Amino acid sequence: MDSENPGEGTSRPSRNFIQQIIDADRANDSTVVVHTRFPPEPNGYLHIGHAKSICLNFGLAREYGGNFNLRFDDTNPTKEEQEYVDSIIDDVSWLGGDWEDRLFFASDYFDQLHEWAIDLIKQGKAYICDLSADEMRKYRGTLTEPGKNSPFRDRPIEENLKLFAQMKAGDFADGSRTLRAKIDMASPNLNLRDPVMYRVKHAHHHRTGDKWCIYPSYDFTHGQSDSIEGITYSICTLEFENHRPLYDWFLEELDVHHPRQIEFARLNLTYSVMSKRKLLQLVQEGHVAGWDDPRMLTIRGLRRRGYTPEALRAFCDRIGVAKFNSTIDMAWLEDAVREDLNERAERRMVVLDPLRVVLSNVESGKPMELQVPNHPKNVEAGKRDVTMGREIFIERNDFMEDAPKKFFRLKPGGSVRLRGAGIATCDEVVKDASGTVIELKCSFNPDTTALVDGKKVKGTIHWVDANMAADAEVRLYDHLFDIESPEDVPESGTFLDNLNPRSLEVVTAKLEPSLTNVEPGETFQFERVGYFVADAVDSKPGKPIFNRTVTLRDTWGKEQRKG
Numbered sequence: 001m002d003s004e005n006p007g008e009g010t011s012r013p014s015r016n017f018i019q020q021i022i023d024a025d026r027a028n029d030s031t032v033v034v035h036t037r038f039p040p041e042p043n044g045y046l047h048i049g050h051a052k053s054i055c056l057n058f059g060l061a062r063e064y065g066g067n068f069n070l071r072f073d074d075t076n077p078t079k080e081e082q083e084y085v086d087s088i089i090d091d092v093s094w095l096g097g098d099w100e101d102r103l104f105f106a107s108d109y110f111d112q113l114h115e116w117a118i119d120l121i122k123q124g125k126a127y128i129c130d131l132s133a134d135e136m137r138k139y140r141g142t143l144t145e146p147g148k149n150s151p152f153r154d155r156p157i158e159e160n161l162k163l164f165a166q167m168k169a170g171d172f173a174d175g176s177r178t179l180r181a182k183i184d185m186a187s188p189n190l191n192l193r194d195p196v197m198y199r200v201k202h203a204h205h206h207r208t209g210d211k212w213c214i215y216p217s218y219d220f221t222h223g224q225s226d227s228i229e230g231i232t233y234s235i236c237t238l239e240f241e242n243h244r245p246l247y248d249w250f251l252e253e254l255d256v257h258h259p260r261q262i263e264f265a266r267l268n269l270t271y272s273v274m275s276k277r278k279l280l281q282l283v284q285e286g287h288v289a290g291w292d293d294p295r296m297l298t299i300r301g302l303r304r305r306g307y308t309p310e311a312l313r314a315f316c317d318r319i320g321v322a323k324f325n326s327t328i329d330m331a332w333l334e335d336a337v338r339e340d341l342n343e344r345a346e347r348r349m350v351v352l353d354p355l356r357v358v359l360s361n362v363e364s365g366k367p368m369e370l371q372v373p374n375h376p377k378n379v380e381a382g383k384r385d386v387t388m389g390r391e392i393f394i395e396r397n398d399f400m401e402d403a404p405k406k407f408f409r410l411k412p413g414g415s416v417r418l419r420g421a422g423i424a425t426c427d428e429v430v431k432d433a434s435g436t437v438i439e440l441k442c443s444f445n446p447d448t449t450a451l452v453d454g455k456k457v458k459g460t461i462h463w464v465d466a467n468m469a470a471d472a473e474v475r476l477y478d479h480l481f482d483i484e485s486p487e488d489v490p491e492s493g494t495f496l497d498n499l500n501p502r503s504l505e506v507v508t509a510k511l512e513p514s515l516t517n518v519e520p521g522e523t524f525q526f527e528r529v530g531y532f533v534a535d536a537v538d539s540k541p542g543k544p545i546f547n548r549t550v551t552l553r554d555t556w557g558k559e560q561r562k563g
């Protein structure tokens, strides 16, 4: 990584701006408790951007010995579903976020919020407005022009109370009336121009059922939910910066516990889109196989792709927290999983694009019994048995007929080390009628220290025993989009124009036999090829399907240049 990596090279990581705020608060007042929350709206699956927010909020609570809540911001009944609630709970906990016994729903606070709304009406700080959504927009003004007061702004308190009760009782149609805060129609901040607190919506809610036909707005819900839960630092993304005065206004007027809202820059990644709306479109229009398609940067997709919670946490740590929006290179995410899997994944030999090699001096029917290490550094991972018979497969691109001098793999007359076995020397190249190489005839020397023609053998390649090998489907995933900023499109286009047509290639690979009985979700390094996970959805007992998590090196830039 480069110098953007926070804390790199120092003994104590540098403090991000949120830690600095908290440190200063605690220096002033040692009783300050760090209580954070992650507040998803259950209207979609979580993505890598949410992971950043979870790691940040949970990480701060843990670092300062505080608490972390998981709270569903479920105020919009028409877009929210139990399915999303369940998947979010599962994903947050998979990532390591621990809310202990503090799982909450904003909908649990509907009664309290309703009471608070009545309080504000009684104080003359909220009123029932009969303007339609369109009219309200017209009265609202613009960034350069002040708004106009609603003709209903000065309704008597008694009338407001009566109408609000009727709204709640279901006397009015959707959209016909709203409850608005009476703040300032001339405020330079549009959020303060008498924002809506409640609207009429005759809709079934996934938790409260048909109890309510009025629902509180995000702005009237969020801060008060934070307050009820005793949150001290309400951390959100930058778009909410100009909602902060409203967040503060409600809490001050209600005179309740007042958390501090702090905004940070949301995560953007190259070669991806992050908005839930676009992710939903990819799923609904069938551009991907579902929310958990391994090319999706949803937590589900990343899990199925073979990402580990440790890798995602390390990534979130490295990218740090900033106050200005920027886009992180996808290579950072890939590096994080590579580093993690390099430590933990056992090695196996798999040939993705097989070329048959006959070892002429090995007797058929008498395979050699070999033992190869499962991990180059971790001795405890032990060894496994591998056989090598007269016929093996190697990768087609590990052989080159007209090889340049620096090609240290197999070439006519050349020698290469077969991982864990010995040295093969290519004696003959067999071709079909069209001139395609279909087989190599080699002689085999089991002495792995051998010099050939006085020269040391430089290259080592992987292989599998042709007789023992199992066929398996292997899915080679790549970036879903083939340009860095898929959302940069001319007016006539859409981000879908930038889908990468080569984001999935399916091959039938030759596996070493030990790989046929792996558990779904188990991860391996296929030597010299990349990291792969047994697909958790489509694998069958004895018949795994493997997903490529990531290649061993970042080859994307290079391949792009080749076209």
Ligand code: ATP
Pocket (backbone or CB within 6 Å): 038, 039, 040, 041, 042, 048, 049, 050, 052, 053, 235, 236, 237, 265, 266, 267, 268, 274, 275, 276, 277
């Ligand atoms: P979208 O705008 O894509 O629909 P959202 O922000 O509305 O997403 P929520 O469910 O409301 O989705 O998000 C829950 C929390 O996750 C919020 O606190 C939000 O700020 C945070 N979050 C969402 N996207 C990102 C991101 N890309 N980077 C960091 N935090 C994010």
Ligand code: MG
Pocket (backbone or CB within 6 Å): 041
């Ligand atoms: Mg949101």
